[in-house]
Amino acid sequence: MKKPLLATEFLDRARRHYGDKEAVLATTGERYTYDELGERADGFSAALRARGVEKGDRVAVLDPNTHYHLEAAYGAMQIGAIHTPLNYRLVPSDFEYILDDAGVKAIYADYEYAEKIDAIRDDVPTETFVTNDPDAVESDGEWESFDEVIAESTEYDRPEMDEDEIITINYTSGTTGDPKGVCRTHRTETLHAYLVTAHQEIRDDDVYLWTLPMFHVNGWGHVFAVTGAGARHVCTRGVDAASIFEAIREEGVSYLCAAPTVLNMLLDYHREHDPETVGDNPVRVATAGAAPPEATIRTVEDEFGWYLKHVYGATETGPLITTSDARRFFDQDDPARFAVKKRQGIGYIGTEVRVVDEDGEDVPHDGETIGEIVVRGNQVMDGYWEKPEETDEAFNDRVEGYYHTGDLATVDENGMINIQDRKKDIIISGGENISSIELEDTLFDHETVADVAVIPAPSEKWGETPKAFVVPTSGDPESPGVTSDDLVQFCRERIATYKVPGEIEFVAELPKTATGKIQKYELREREWEEEGRMVGEG
Missing domain, CATH: 3.30.300.30 (ANL, C-terminal domain)
Structure with a gap:
């Protein structure tokens, strides 16, 4: 039988089986169960509907890694609205372009970033403005309180939804012109979350620490995967080395993501303060993109006692499409494993990753010949928001029907890719x-x-x-x-x-x-x- 794959199912499952279990540790210290998290999301769903937001409308979320982001995202998706997360590091002109391009109807913005939206609110189509602390926002316009609007009602009608309908738009960083909205459907979000659950080994007893921005491709799918597993979210307001080690010890964090930048920050703090690096649970850490130095991986694994997974992808690809966590190719006790873990690795299950030359032919698996990484898989985007020409080019440059990443790599005898350079600047x-x-x-x-x-x-x-x-x-x-x-x-x-x-x-x-x-x-x-x-x- 065929059952529609819907992004809303992840929170539904958590409420169904883990309702009385802790879901979130908020940055302010409150702890919410999945029943409570779900009720708050319901309140936001009802508030959006009361303010005229319909299925297919875009709802932006501008927030660091707090529980409000989770509630606003699911609250929007539950009424079929399209969750549009925003990079809080951008400047007002960037926000103006994105809100206008996506035709965003409502926005939730954390108090720390709401003034950036105030600067352009008269120039965008957005009608509803919600924040978590209106008193902290110096504004000439009206900002509604998130906690007040979700208290109005939790009643709303969930519309019929199809797995091929767009449910999130993630904007790229505008590296080749204006930012492009990457459209992801219920199906692509769901299947990517399934892949993350499998390859990142997410379980219901995991404690996930939010160091990766939730806006960044929906936090690599962990907004969905961690929730659907019934695991615990530990929220943050940015990355601080001391707080990370404290959370690991005090909350028993078992899993986190850390860019090479964050790993370096943790190494520097560890050298100076020698903190305990593990709490009640063993720790695994995922890092992405350009690999950290072997010395960094060695310290993380041998001194911290963590298990490192190196993954790779792009906003357009889910993002995750490869992993170096192929344990039949290395011995965990052998220092030679670091050479494997530095590679971007092999394709996720159900993901076809190729490295091709200018003619679209696969390069030899010799670890030397360079080509462009192209990919197709169920987690890859359907296209760019209202940009058919750019979509066609992205999928049909060297090889028809594959997303072209622009990254140049080699492939070794085991099929592991290793990025060498970038096609674009x-x-x-x-x-x-x-x-x-x-x-x-x-x-x-x-x-x-x-x-x-x-x-x-x-x-x-x-x-x-x-x-x-x-x-x-x-x-x-x-x-x-x-x-x-x-x-x-x-x-x-x-x-x-x-x-x-x-x-x-x-x-x-x-x-x-x-x-x-x-x-x-x-x-x-x-x-x-x-x-x-x-x-x-x-």
Whole structure:
């Protein structure tokens, strides 16, 4: 028989079987059972319906990793509205574009970020504005209290829903122009959550610590997978090393996600303070994208006593499509395992991951020949929101019917992929995608900048960080007429903080081809010559 795959089923299951069990430890110290979490989500569903939100309308959520995000997301999805999570690191102009592009009808925004929405609320189609603390928001417009609106009623009619209907839109970071809305259906969200449950070994006795942003591809599917398993969510308001170790000890955290940046933060804190690294449960940690250095993995496993899983994907792919946790290819007691764990790994169950050349043919599995990673699987997006041409290009560039990631990799004899470089000029710093083009355009707006090229440079803290090579209008790098600090501040006033260059170097000229195209490859090669490859692996 065929049963529709619906994203709402995850909370339904948790309420059905784990209603009286603890679901969430809030950042404010309250503890909610799944019955209580579900009732609060019901209240938000009823409040949205009372304010005219219908099935298919977009509801944005701008929140750090608090219980409000979970309640708002499920509250929206229960009435068939499309959950649209927002990156809280963006600036008001970014929010204006996304809210307008998606036609967002209602938004829940945490008090810490609501003023960013206030700055553009008259220029977007959004009609309903809800926050968790209206008194903390300095605003000329009205913000309703989340806790007050959910107390109005918990009665609502859940509409008929189909598994192929869109239920979430996750916006990319706009690395090649304006951000694109990645459309995910009930089916893609559900099957991705099933895959995460299997490969990340999520069980009902897990205690999951939210260090990964919930906005980031719905927190890699853990919004669904952890909830559906009936496990516990431990919420946070950002990443703090001391708090992470404390939560692990006091709450018995068994699972968390940590970008290489976060792992480095934990290593630094551990070296200085030597905290206990395990509580009542063994700990496993997932890291994604560019692999951390072998020394980091070794410390995490041998000194912390944690088990590390390295996974890989993109916003468009669910995100997770590969894992290095292939235990028949390494011995957990053998130091040689780190070489395996640094790879992006093999495809998830039911996921076809290929590395192809310019003609769309699979590269040899020799660990040397480089091609582009393409993928198809049930967790891959259906397309971009109202962008059919971009969707067609993403799925049909080298190989028809596969999503093209833009990442360049090799494949070894066991079919494990290993990323070498990036097809597009994307910088991934601390888990965030940064467009070198956007940063270059920003710097070009400064009157003292004649030419500029931005590349990823190695960073112990962030994996990689933007570095700008600037040709000053004076023509003299020794007397550029502006300081690096001036240009950094210029960028801070115009783009999100995480996109600001970590370093600026003044140069007399940039390496160019005969036709005038900047040869970024030469700049990257120079910056990464001590690293062995040109992706940020610390």
